[in-house]
Amino acid sequence: MPKISNKGNSMPESPIRKLVPFAEDAKKKGVKVFHLNIGQPDIKTPEVALNSVINNNLNIVAYARSEGSEEYREKLVKYYNSKNIDVSANDIVVTTGGSEALLFTIGSITDFGDEIIIPEPFYANYNGFSTANDVTIKPVISTIENGFALPDISKFEKQITNRTKAIIICNPGNPTGYLYTKDEIEKLAKLALKHDLFLIADEVYREFVYDGLTHHSVMNENGLENHAILIDSVSKRYSMCGARIGCVVSKNKELIATVLKYAQARLSPPTFALIASEAALDTPQSYFDDVIEEYVERRDTLIKELNKIESIKVSKPKGAFYLIAELPVDDADHFAQWMLESFNLNNETIMVAPASGFYSTKGSGKNQIRIAYVLNKESLIRAVEILKIALNIYKNK
Amino acid sequence: MPKISNKGNSMPESPIRKLVPFAEDAKKKGVKVFHLNIGQPDIKTPEVALNSVINNNLNIVAYARSEGSEEYREKLVKYYNSKNIDVSANDIVVTTGGSEALLFTIGSITDFGDEIIIPEPFYANYNGFSTANDVTIKPVISTIENGFALPDISKFEKQITNRTKAIIICNPGNPTGYLYTKDEIEKLAKLALKHDLFLIADEVYREFVYDGLTHHSVMNENGLENHAILIDSVSKRYSMCGARIGCVVSKNKELIATVLKYAQARLSPPTFALIASEAALDTPQSYFDDVIEEYVERRDTLIKELNKIESIKVSKPKGAFYLIAELPVDDADHFAQWMLESFNLNNETIMVAPASGFYSTKGSGKNQIRIAYVLNKESLIRAVEILKIALNIYKNK
Numbered sequence: 001m002p003k004i005s006n007k008g009n010s011m012p013e014s015p016i017r018k019l020v021p022f023a024e025d026a027k028k029k030g031v032k033v034f035h036l037n038i039g040q041p042d043i044k045t046p047e048v049a050l051n052s053v054i055n056n057n058l059n060i061v062a063y064a065r066s067e068g069s070e071e072y073r074e075k076l077v078k079y080y081n082s083k084n085i086d087v088s089a090n091d092i093v094v095t096t097g098g099s100e101a102l103l104f105t106i107g108s109i110t111d112f113g114d115e116i117i118i119p120e121p122f123y124a125n126y127n128g129f130s131t132a133n134d135v136t137i138k139p140v141i142s143t144i145e146n147g148f149a150l151p152d153i154s155k156f157e158k159q160i161t162n163r164t165k166a167i168i169i170c171n172p173g174n175p176t177g178y179l180y181t182k183d184e185i186e187k188l189a190k191l192a193l194k195h196d197l198f199l200i201a202d203e204v205y206r207e208f209v210y211d212g213l214t215h216h217s218v219m220n221e222n223g224l225e226n227h228a229i230l231i232d233s234v235s236k237r238y239s240m241c242g243a244r245i246g247c248v249v250s251k252n253k254e255l256i257a258t259v260l261k262y263a264q265a266r267l268s269p270p271t272f273a274l275i276a277s278e279a280a281l282d283t284p285q286s287y288f289d290d291v292i293e294e295y296v297e298r299r300d301t302l303i304k305e306l307n308k309i310e311s312i313k314v315s316k317p318k319g320a321f322y323l324i325a326e327l328p329v330d331d332a333d334h335f336a337q338w339m340l341e342s343f344n345l346n347n348e349t350i351m352v353a354p355a356s357g358f359y360s361t362k363g364s365g366k367n368q369i370r371i372a373y374v375l376n377k378e379s380l381i382r383a384v385e386i387l388k389i390a391l392n393i394y395k396n397k
Numbered sequence: 398m399p400k401i402s403n404k405g406n407s408m409p410e411s412p413i414r415k416l417v418p419f420a421e422d423a424k425k426k427g428v429k430v431f432h433l434n435i436g437q438p439d440i441k442t443p444e445v446a447l448n449s450v451i452n453n454n455l456n457i458v459a460y461a462r463s464e465g466s467e468e469y470r471e472k473l474v475k476y477y478n479s480k481n482i483d484v485s486a487n488d489i490v491v492t493t494g495g496s497e498a499l500l501f502t503i504g505s506i507t508d509f510g511d512e513i514i515i516p517e518p519f520y521a522n523y524n525g526f527s528t529a530n531d532v533t534i535k536p537v538i539s540t541i542e543n544g545f546a547l548p549d550i551s552k553f554e555k556q557i558t559n560r561t562k563a564i565i566i567c568n569p570g571n572p573t574g575y576l577y578t579k580d581e582i583e584k585l586a587k588l589a590l591k592h593d594l595f596l597i598a599d600e601v602y603r604e605f606v607y608d609g610l611t612h613h614s615v616m617n618e619n620g621l622e623n624h625a626i627l628i629d630s631v632s633k634r635y636s637m638c639g640a641r642i643g644c645v646v647s648k649n650k651e652l653i654a655t656v657l658k659y660a661q662a663r664l665s666p667p668t669f670a671l672i673a674s675e676a677a678l679d680t681p682q683s684y685f686d687d688v689i690e691e692y693v694e695r696r697d698t699l700i701k702e703l704n705k706i707e708s709i710k711v712s713k714p715k716g717a718f719y720l721i722a723e724l725p726v727d728d729a730d731h732f733a734q735w736m737l738e739s740f741n742l743n744n745e746t747i748m749v750a751p752a753s754g755f756y757s758t759k760g761s762g763k764n765q766i767r768i769a770y771v772l773n774k775e776s777l778i779r780a781v782e783i784l785k786i787a788l789n790i791y792k793n794k
Contacts, residue, residue: 001593002589002594003506004505005505005511007509011505013661042457044457054452054453056451058442059447060440061442061446061447061637061639061640062638063638096493096497096663097665107408107529112531125662226399239457239458240457241459241665242458242459242461243668261408264414264525265526266522267494268494268638272640273667276458
């Protein structure tokens with residue numbers, strides 16, 4: 001029988017995926033499962049985007065331009081300009097989601113055995129895109145005690161070798177919800193310049209910034225033009241994760257030309273989703289105001305409720321819609337599975353993402369979970385109630 | 398300035414892409430360009446698929462399952478069964494186009510430096526997917542004299558090393574239009590079994606088979622269950638290239654599990670396109686009958702007209718909608734560019750794909766072009782008229 005490759009065997013499983021069969025079994029037994037495990041918001045997609053697809057008048061669903069149409073990229077330029085990011089249409093390659101943007105970017109700048117530094121905990125699929133490109137992730141650990149702030153820059157410097165090609169950050173962060181300060185971005189920029197590394201910022205949660213704070217993009221750094229790469233996506237911004245439209249943005253012309261070659265090989269981003277994404281750029285500000293208000297209320301509710309649980313540690317996110325909680329358990333993987341497999345409270349239980357999957361350093365985050373606050377307040381209150389009782393029973397069993 | 402990787406630099410450009418600026422310049426000068434260069438059919442997408450998107454009632458454009466919904470895969474099973482391909486939903490991973498199906502499949506079965514054997518001329522983007530996976534293509538040349546039939550199996554055997562992981566065929570073929578016979582598929586199957594290689598068949602043109610011939614899939618080969626991998630796509634079948642839905646099909650459970658890990662890393666295929674693709678499976682047979690009739694007429698018209706040109710050699714395709722023509726020129730790349738840059742006939746010219754880009758062996762196919770017969774008969778007649786006169790002027794200049 002022909003064999004899967006070593007690389008294929010090394011492709012990581014999603015940290016949530018192994019829990020899915022247990023959640024399905026629970027549902028089959030009639031148990032309601034509150035999904036705190038996924039980044040799929042329950043927020044409605046903007047009308048203007050939905051309507052654009054309903055009103056489309058295509059007769060032939062033809063290939064789009066590999067890099068996205070001139071019109072869409074010009075409209076993206078206006079959007080970025082409104083965020084004080086000064087780019088032109090030629091600095092943008094439209095991709096099939098942020099996922100493809102990351103896959104192509106890493107492919108464009110690394111060779112077999114190269115290394116990328118990422119502060120952990122980090123978005124688990126960075127593992128997949130790195131493995132697919134035969135790249136090793138060198139983690140720099142951030143801690144819940146510091147609210148997952150940027151680790152000391154010397155810790156990054158220690159990880160740099162002659163194989164290091166880039167630093168990747170997610171800002172605001174999945175799974176931490178941490179928003180990097182201007183000062184932290186500047187420190188990273190200086191480091192990238194000093195060692196001639198790419199600084200890749202996954203900024204797909206740009207809009208989701210709370211408490212009057214402002215988002216500082218890597219694209220705002222003077223002198224970093226050839227080093228900064230912005231990864232973006234419509235998925236979270238417009239609650240249209242299934243559209244699969246993202247982009248790579250950079251002023252480094254070689255990088256953009258190389259990403260474009262990847263884009264040409266796969267021919268076209270999805271045409272219907274491009275229609276929706278172009279229309280979505282006309283979403284009124286009130287939509288975002290409402291969504292932000294909703295998320296802030298959810299976050300505050302969630303934290304308030306979580307803090308009622310004894311011995312729990314919670315980091316207050318300043319952006320995105322995730323938080324990391326440290327639980328009074330030894331093995332959050334086992335606890336999460338147990339909640340689905342062996343526990344319910346009046347036929348209700350919860351599904352969370354064990355945080356170990358977001359760490360690259362073995363053994364880290366073993367007692368942590370990621371909670372996505374993508375449910376309404378009532379559901380969040382009930383979910384934390386379930387969590388609290390589950391922890392009690394689990395501890396004493 | 399940070400550098401693009403060797404791999405990034407090695408990513409090939411589309412063989413057509415370098416001609417695009419010349420085509421754009423011609424259009425700016427008011428010259429009408431007949432596009433014989435692309436695989437974008439002018440055939441209408443089935444109503445049932447278009448309507449499904451117009452009538453969609455999504456409120457949230459959410460992630461789809463990474464492998465595609467149970468419902469869609471079950472419907473695909475029925476489609477495959479109707480083609481005498483015996484598979485189950487668990488043998489299918491839905492992908493973002495055939496492109497992603499190929500990228501993930503090659504990634505799943507190869508490591509850095511492995512090799513894949515492909516009869517040439519072949520679909521140029523196999524180069525991109527191989528380069529992205531650090532894989533070397535070992536070509537086996539097929540010739541216009543033999544109508545691009547399968548080269549002698551001993552020529553494949555000569556290319557096999559301990560790094561060979563797979564053979565890829567496109568059936569019916571882009572760019573040749575060649576349809577492999579049952580006997581040829583059996584020969585390849587025997588070779589794959591003998592050397593324990595995967596046999597990957599890109600069968601996206603399955604429906605486009607002419608002259609009463611029947612398509613023989615690698616999935617029909619007994620005993621090849623663990624070796625056969627089918628790459629598929631809705632792009633050409635339903636003239637919806639921009640949808641970006643394809644799939645990997647195999648009875649090899651390890652292969653499917655590994656492709657699924659790739660699919661999970663990128664989260665979801667595009668949701669709107671999934672709606673269209675599921676609906677497209679209800680396209681009535683009359684649609685295909687009409688399309689096939691149209692393509693056969695176009696092919697016959699095209700060949701008849703081409704044969705009026707002196708010293709031209711044309712291979713008659715039995716499937717797909719491409720053919721390779723050998724021209725009385727030394728350098729078809731130059732000729733194709735010249736037709737756009739320096740020639741027009743009453744303000745009309747044509748764009749063709751130089752065939753050199755479809756060969757891996759340097760210097761091969763230099764005097765060949767690929768013509769896609771994706772235009773109506775009147776346009777094809779006029780386009781060949783232009784080609785004939787262009788050749789005359791080019792020869793004598």
